Amino acid sequence: MxxxxxxxxxxxxxxxxxxxxxxxxxxxxxxxxxxxxxxxxxxxxxxxxxxxxxxxxxxxxxxxxxxxxxxxxxxxxxxxxxxxxxxxxxxxxxxxxxxxxxxxxxxxxxxxxxxxxRPRVPVVKHMSAVYVKTRKRRPANSEQNRMLTKALRTRSSERLWTGPFVLPLDSVIVSSFGVQRIVAGGLSYYHNGVDLRGGLGTPVRAPNDGVVVLVGRNFNAHGNCLVLDHGQGITSCYLHQIHVREGDRVSREDTIATVGNTGWSTGAHLHYGVYVQGKATDPIAWSRLTGDTADGE
Missing domain, CATH: 2.60.40.1930 (Macroglobulin (MG2) domain)
Structure with missing residues (x-):
């Protein structure tokens, strides 16, 4: 790096x-x-x-x-x-x-x-009481959310990535993208990434080349969070431990973080999100699409 x-x-x-x-x-x-x-x-x-x-x-x-x-x-x-x-x-x-x-x-x-x-097949998940209590103990911070949103909407002119995006962790998905999560009190939201199973300290790799544009420490909702800019409106984010600094340029499969348990998390895992022009998208579909089209084929 x-x-x-x-x-x-x-x-x-x-x-x-x-x-x-x-x-x-x-x-x-x-x-x-x-x-x-x-x-x-x-x-x-x-x-x-x-x-x-x-x-x-x-x-x-x-x-x-x-x-x-x-x-x-x-x-x-x-x-x-x-x-x-x-x-x-x-x-x-x-x-x-x-x-x-x-x-x-x-x-x-x-x-x-x-x-x-085409409509996405609806999947609904009612969040656990432990998760609800964690949210109450750590209310979302508007300034932290603004910083994260700004980073995820980065649109630099240079395309930094080539070829398909790889998954940052060799593991299984424990929570898929797009699941409608129901929280007590009628609150609901769509899961904006995938959660990958992993033990504390498991290395997390960069899925493709990029530049670190945000390192968030101990955010109320997202804990320790990292955002990479891959160029031309493509960004990715990772929760929950970080091993890089803002401004670092990373290459595909560089270690950028480790699996952790911070913020609203109720157990060790990696949350991996991909954003296209600021819009959350399915990271698995993104890896598949870039495998077909990343080099203009």
């Missing part, structure tokens, strides 16, 4: 506008020869997908999806100007959505694609 230089943040400048009608054509502008695609074409709610846009000529492009506007990043593909980004829907998302690509130089929408989000 070595210290990393600061990276530039990419800002989206396009204005949000009302949704595009379902009957809109896939191609618009540039003579109708642009190509816009999503991989997979029908992702499940909460799962990630790749957006790939092939343009007639190079420009600066953004893509609008589900009320958000995101930069498209140029890929070094010689045959045509190709632009890509990864996106994810929310866990409860389902039904029809529209992707709309905008040329920021001309201020025009140049491609549209109607896609469908």
């Amino acid at each position: 070595h210290r990393a230089v600061a990276s530039m943040t990419v800002f989206c400048t396009c204005a949000l506008h009302p949704g595009i009608p379902a009957q809109a054509a896939q191609h618009a502008g540039h003579g109708g020869s642009d190509l816009l695609m999503a991989v997979p074409s029908t992702p499940t709610g909460g799962d990630p997908f790749l957006v790939r846009f092939t343009a007639d000529t190079p420009s600066t492009f953004t893509v609008m999806f589900a009320g958000g506007c995101f930069p498209l990043f140029a890929r070094n593909i010689e045959t045509a100007p190709v632009y890509e980004t990864y996106l994810a829907s929310s866990v409860p998302a389902r039904g029809g959505f529209t992707l709309a690509v905008r040329d920021e130089r001309t201020g025009t929408t140049v491609a549209r694609l109607r896609m469908r989000i």
Whole structure:
């Protein structure tokens, strides 16, 4: 590991506008020869997908999806100007959505694609009395949550990762992504990562190359937490012990943490989360998707 230089943040400048009608054509502008695609074409709610846009000529492009506007990043593909980004829907998302690509130089929408989000099979878990008591003893701290949210929404311009993401721990999943957790008093939320079984002190490895952008110590809810920036809107987080410093640059399979039991945790494990443009996504689906698409294949 070595210290990393600061990276530039990419800002989206396009204005949000009302949704595009379902009957809109896939191609618009540039003579109708642009190509816009999503991989997979029908992702499940909460799962990630790749957006790939092939343009007639190079420009600066953004893509609008589900009320958000995101930069498209140029890929070094010689045959045509190709632009890509990864996106994810929310866990409860389902039904029809529209992707709309905008040329920021001309201020025009140049491609549209109607896609469908498949509903995620609902799984509900009622949290234990021990967990409820732990939450009451350690009420969430708004400033700590703000710091974590800001780190998870990091969008640096350089793509730091290559190839598929590996799991940070060779273990079994004890709590899956997207489970609706019911807490006493009617409170509920979706689990925004996977919990991997592990004994105290078991080494945790980086799933891919990245830069440490947050080291949180003894946060009320999340305990000891670590966030890696992998570039271009992809971040990952780890709870509950940390072996790196903010600014460290890490490589795939470097040891970055160990399994712990901090914050609202009621037993030793690793919480592993992946975020795409600030949206929590299924880490298992992310590893599968990057295995298929990470190198532009």
